[in-house]
Amino acid sequence: MKTLSLRILAVVALSLAGLAAFAGSPRRRATASLDVAALAHDVQTEADHVTAVELARWIRDRKPALRVIDIRDSAEFDEYHIPRAERLPIEAVVKTSFQPGETIVLYSGGGAHAAQAWVLLKARGEKDVFFLRGGVAEWLDEVMNARIPANATGEAREEADSVAALSRYFGGVPRQVDSVVPIQSFKAMTARVRGRGC
Amino acid sequence: MIAPFFENGVFGETASLGVALAIGIAFGWFLERSGMGSARKLAGQFYLRDLTVFKVMFTAIITAMLGVFWLGWAGALDVDRIFVPETWILPQLAGGVIFGIGFAISGLCPGTSCVAAATGRIDGLAVVAGMFAGVLGTGLLFTRLQAFYFSTPRGVYTLPQLFNASQGAIVFGVVLIAFAGFRIAEMIERRFTRASIE
Numbered sequence A: 001m002k003t004l005s006l007r008i009l010a011v012v013a014l015s016l017a018g019l020a021a022f023a024g025s026p027r028r029r030a031t032a033s034l035d036v037a038a039l040a041h042d043v044q045t046e047a048d049h050v051t052a053v054e055l056a057r058w059i060r061d062r063k064p065a066l067r068v069i070d071i072r073d074s075a076e077f078d079e080y081h082i083p084r085a086e087r088l089p090i091e092a093v094v095k096t097s098f099q100p101g102e103t104i105v106l107y108s109g110g111g112a113h114a115a116q117a118w119v120l121l122k123a124r125g126e127k128d129v130f131f132l133r134g135g136v137a138e139w140l141d142e143v144m145n146a147r148i149p150a151n152a153t154g155e156a157r158e159e160a161d162s163v164a165a166l167s168r169y170f171g172g173v174p175r176q177v178d179s180v181v182p183i184q185s186f187k188a189m190t191a192r193v194r195g196r197g198c
Numbered sequence B: 001m002i003a004p005f006f007e008n009g010v011f012g013e014t015a016s017l018g019v020a021l022a023i024g025i026a027f028g029w030f031l032e033r034s035g036m037g038s039a040r041k042l043a044g045q046f047y048l049r050d051l052t053v054f055k056v057m058f059t060a061i062i063t064a065m066l067g068v069f070w071l072g073w074a075g076a077l078d079v080d081r082i083f084v085p086e087t088w089i090l091p092q093l094a095g096g097v098i099f100g101i102g103f104a105i106s107g108l109c110p111g112t113s114c115v116a117a118a119t120g121r122i123d124g125l126a127v128v129a130g131m132f133a134g135v136l137g138t139g140l141l142f143t144r145l146q147a148f149y150f151s152t153p154r155g156v157y158t159l160p161q162l163f164n165a166s167q168g169a170i171v172f173g174v175v176l177i178a179f180a181g182f183r184i185a186e187m188i189e190r191r192f193t194r195a196s197i198e
Helices: A002-023 A036-044 A052-060 A074-079 A112-123 A135-144 A154-169 A186-193 B013-033 B039-043 B052-074 B089-106 B110-118 B122-140 B142-149 B159-163 B167-197
Strands: A066-070 A085-087 A103-107 A129-132 A147-149 A175-177 B153-155
Touching (some): A052 A066, A052 A154, A103 A135, A112 A129, B052 B167, B089 B142, B110 B122, B122 B142
Parallel strands (some): A066 A103
């Protein structure tokens, strides 16, 4: 009786496996649906990215389930990467099944590739995905070589001191400057971003 | 109602913890009842006397695989929402070697050591203590291990990708390998049991 049951089970398993060979693959959501209005809203409200300083605070404060993903090539990653980052090529990122509750931060050399990866993950339905808009360059500028206004007062002083402490935490060298002037002109902006990769 | 139920919001976190508890109890119960709490039985597979573990694990693999494949094919299971662990080739090879050495020496693996400990076996308690010490040690040394830990990443990398074949073809191949494995395992068991009696 036992042998008969085993044989029946074996025949069922083999039949299901044989049919599977002809069935191909299970239905996949290869073409993920994209809520373009929600995506546009995220971009408009700047909910799509984090700044380098915000990311630095998340890393320092051990934000639970944070995954910082560097999508550059291995040579660039080996040369320098953000602490706690893991390297995953963009093709691997879109095939990765992230766990519920994980916060994913993508970055590249500049920001373009990370932004593209952000769109792909959003299309796949991932919720807490962000990218570092200025990439590694922003991290180096705003965290590792943070410019701290020497004459700031009040809340601005507190924020400046906090950023300086953050910079030192990551081994950076914050520089005291007379004032931090936002970049106004297009020419100055292009000069600053020139040399940043994607 | 499409599975996975938690991923698709059919039930919440509390219910999912309840389901996890029920599955965990069932898993432990069946492991214990099938004799997997005994280090002697488990170590038997390394001496080729008792290949029960191999047969039980491979049976579980093909049963789950056929279930996932056909439920996915029928549209009752969204296979894209199942968490698939990522591949890091070198660190996982090293982990496998360490795991295998531990398994052969202690005669227990993580699940069966918990089962053995729960039934009051001293060796099971010792393996559980060793396992937690190992986890703690890895955590404490993580900054030193990090470079290796995240080396050779492949993202989610599966057999259909490796062999460029449909999932159904892989299912068929694995089931055939399992059946051949069962037959060979029983031949080996008969031979080595006879040899040990003589």
